[in-house]
Amino acid sequence: MATQEPDASPRWDTSAAALGHDRPDVAAYAALASDLRERVDGEVQFDEYAQVLYATDGSIYRAKPAGVVCPRDVDDVVAAHEVAADHDVPVLPRGTGSSLAGQAVGPGCVVLDMSRHMDDIVAVDADAREATVQPGVVQDHLDARLAEDGLKFAPDPASSGRATVVGGIGNNSTGAHSVRYGITDAYTEELEVVLADGTRIHTREVVLGSDEHEAIIDGGGVEAELYRTVEGLVRDNADEIAEKYPNLKRSVSGYNLHKVIYETDDGEEAINLSKLFVGAEGTLGTVVEATVSLVSKPAETALALYCFDDLVDAMEAVPVALEYPVSAVELMDDEVFRLARESTEYAQYEEPIPDGTAAALMLEWDSELVDDFEAAVADTTAEFVDAGAAFDVLEAYSDEAQGKLWKLRKAAIPLLMSLEGDPKPYPFIEDATVPPEELAAYVQEFEDVLEAHGTSAAYFAHAGSGTLHIRPILNLKDGEGIETMHSITDDVTDLVLDHFGAFSGEHGDGLARTEFNPKMYGPQLWGAFQDLKSAFDPDWRMNPGKVVYVDGDTAADRGYPESAADTDMRENLRYGAEYHSIEPQTALDFDDEGGFSHLVELCNGCGTCRETEGDVMCPTYRASGEEIQATRGRANMLRAAISGELPEEELHSERFQEEVLGLCVGCKGCMSDCPTGVDLAKLKAEVKHEHHEREGAGLRERLFADVDVASRVGSALAPVANAATKLPGARTAMERTLGIAAERDLPTFTRDTFRKRFARRGGAAVSAAEADARVVLFPDTYTDYSMPDAGMAAVEVLEAANVHVRVPDDLAASGRAAFSTGFVEKARDRAAANVETLAPFVEEGYAVVFVEPSDAVMFQDEYRDLLDGDAVEAVSAASYGVLEYVDTHRLDEAMAFREDPETGEPLAYHGHCNQKAVNTDHHAVGVLRRAGYDVDPLDTTCCGMAGSFGYEAEHYDLSKAIGSMLFETHDESRAEAITAPGASCRSQLGDREEASGQPPHPVEKVAAALER
């Protein structure tokens, strides 16, 4: 298979002519946009940025919409549908856009982003076990509220941290526990829906022949017609429905004709049109409110992982496992284990897996199904291990042990998607489903299909319900690869039918599988699907091309729009044979990421960067809720820019620099939290650098890049320099001339710098000869000129562990400020100077220790992108944050700590996002605890200051909005006192209205706890 090399372009030449890419067409939709703006209160975005941002979801597809509307309420939704109908333009309702089959993208559509404003939990009725939500409510947010009542929404897609409940209704989503709970259609009770022409309907269970039913039919109009049509379609096709819908726990291909009429618990026959909207992928109407039923949340669970030396043996064990009262049966194969073993992040979770495990089945039990977990595990162990099918078992009862096994299971997709190079394990038949008893034969035949097409795949996921996530490795930038994808899909869909399965058991039809639906359902039901679609959406305007289509000639005969005709899985691909991107000559080293363009293209649209709880990524999205301010938005914009989808000079325009890159705070959260490691901070530094080279840089940018120089001057002139900034009118003048926010207190400088204080006390108190260890303590700009107490505390702590401390006078600033503002060459000069000075120390056995976390990480990470050679590797490897150094070497064991009420009091800890990105943030918490503090580590993202960002006038509001998330988390903590290692974070916390000054650095707290 040929791998397409990106075009090498030293000049970032992104002209479309060079790259052969189509561009957004804004002018064609000007009248539509104008009419929408008149009628809709929410945002109406119809420029080329919006068209790029909403052209992709979590799938392999890309289709440029007409534009985006973010409705504020139902009236907005109705208005948007009416205006779109007037202009005869299709409509695509969208939640988070995490779909894997392309159902959340649509060419030329008006996208309704329901996630932006319509995200209220309307009501929770714990007694009735029901919740009513607006369409933008994220599932985990609903579950967090329901947990207060011991309830949960049963379907649990792995994407529940950002996916909306109603997006899950659109796709008929489900997760690992479908064995126990089934899928979304079982829990969708009532819906408020806006149809294509703006008509509103309320769907719910209606007993056929009841007064309510008769009233609807007698009422006439659209609703009566829909009830009549649906009932007629179900009755007329009863035999085909019985024959063609597979008997599976999960089958989400096509429309739910088999579920819309059913027998109630009272034995009556009822119709519920809500069930049709589940899995309809937005093709029948837009849901504006949903009432779902709930289940109780089991108090406890247990896991057992059975290890097999053969994949087929594991598959044969699945139906046997289902005879036991299990709540999940999940599969992982040796390819998943191999990738985890090679990954720094996941290797720890793979470690307990015994050698020779070709496949493992993970069984879960919950406390509502069994009373005695150990007895339940003993039963299945007797079945599998004692009888010789499996050769080992790992049991997990604690939350921690279970969490580790689930981490390993859920690592499969991120691990696969981070594979280097263009061939990638793409989703297109990744959720085909067969009855569990067919799995063994199905897997063997699937292997044959892959072999015949010269590719391979990993096998994992929901074996208990017959759904295996199999993603063949293909290059979709290559015409041959695209044809192979189509051919594999053709063969696998045949195979699935041979084994009585469904083409999609979880992720839906979208653009990937709709083409094959006629094969699954046959001509009669396919015709019924077309009639159903026509009844709800006569002009085929709702998300066309998904679930159902009409062949080209028939569509024309019936007067349907072009979009109703045919769907081909090979069209609208995100990449495709025409795709080219430039590979510019970069100032930073992108070898580890496979190049600049590869790093950009690693974004697969999964949407994890839109999660708002836990981890760091992405503070700007969390504060703004705007797609362009998520890592995904930025990566999509960069991909469009380097592939010629945006105009040639757009990347270097002020708008791109500000809206796409300028609002990224460079926290590095995405480097570790994005499952594929899209490191936006690094991409931003590179593009900003190129921008400075081409356009020059402004005064404020240069001032911030040289903050060390400004601080040195400020310190030399202190206290006059400090007083000057407090003079009346000084701040306003600074905002006008330099763009520095007038609301901010500027850092104050001291003449009595850290280096002077260290020298005055006679330098090191522990001589090099007598010391147990030796360090260079890096006098960073903030510690030296503004916060010397933290530096002196670090010296005290290190010396308490008998460490010899040197503070050289000839070090340059770390270059962090220059790097973050895109002055890469300046950062490189400083890095080179520091490495030259420090390498001899390191060779002599010194470590390099930092009070300021962002500088520590600069040495540990960015220096290796700036410089080559053994010296930088050695200095980088010897660099530590001060408490990271203490913890790594367990130096606190040699220290004596006081025992008094102050150290015992609760202390909140806000870690630094840069250290979280390189997984070194936990060290400070360990040391503080051992020093006697009752530490509450806050689950916080970036503080919002991010070096200079929070001082910039145009970023002040966003900086404060990000900061307020930190303040809220602190307010919820049991600890009033707080500590934070980052100088920026301490300024942000100190700037809080109710704050009485800046909090201390954690090393100051450790120093305060030392026995004196």
Ligand SMILES: Cc1cc2nc3c(=O)[nH]c(=O)nc-3n(C[C@H](O)[C@H](O)[C@H](O)COP(=O)(O)OP(=O)(O)OC[C@H]3O[C@@H](n4cnc5c(N)ncnc54)[C@H](O)[C@@H]3O)c2cc1C
């Ligand atoms: C890494 C990863 C893991 C995943 N794991 C799972 C999993 O375990 N199980 C699973 O089922 N899925 C999974 N998915 C797929 C996807 O996340 C889910 O289907 C999710 O429920 C979709 O929610 P969303 O808010 O992103 O919807 P979107 O993608 O925005 O939309 C989904 C569909 O619903 C329609 N829709 C959205 N809002 C409305 C509305 N208001 N009215 C009518 N139609 C609407 C859209 O048009 C679209 O067709 C995964 C995806 C990724 C990237």
Ligand code: SF4
């Ligand atoms: S940036 Fe990362 S987390 Fe966000 S959508 Fe892309 S791959 Fe997913």
Ligand code: SF4
């Ligand atoms: S560096 Fe931080 S702000 Fe920028 S995209 Fe990544 S997570 Fe978001």
